Amino acid sequence: MPMAALIVAAALLAGCTTLYPEDLRHGQVIERQLTIRNPFQSKGR
Numbered sequence: 001m002p003m004a005a006l007i008v009a010a011a012l013l014a015g016c017t018t019l020y021p022e023d024l025r026h027g028q029v030i031e032r033q034l035t036i037r038n039p040f041q042s043k044g045r
Contacts, residue, residue: 008034 004024011019011034018035026038 004021007021008019008024008030012031016034018037020037020039022038022040024036024038026036026041028036030036
């Protein structure tokens with residue numbers, strides 16, 4: 001998962017608060033700043 005780590009690092013450096021990847025754990029919060037949201041996750045889960 002090295003590419004995902006680079007994307008997360010870039011998002012943190014850019015000051016993003018939400019990231020929409022499909023291959024990371026939905027709901028995970030990184031560094032108390034970046035929330036992972038899976039765009040394909042159904043709302044009921």
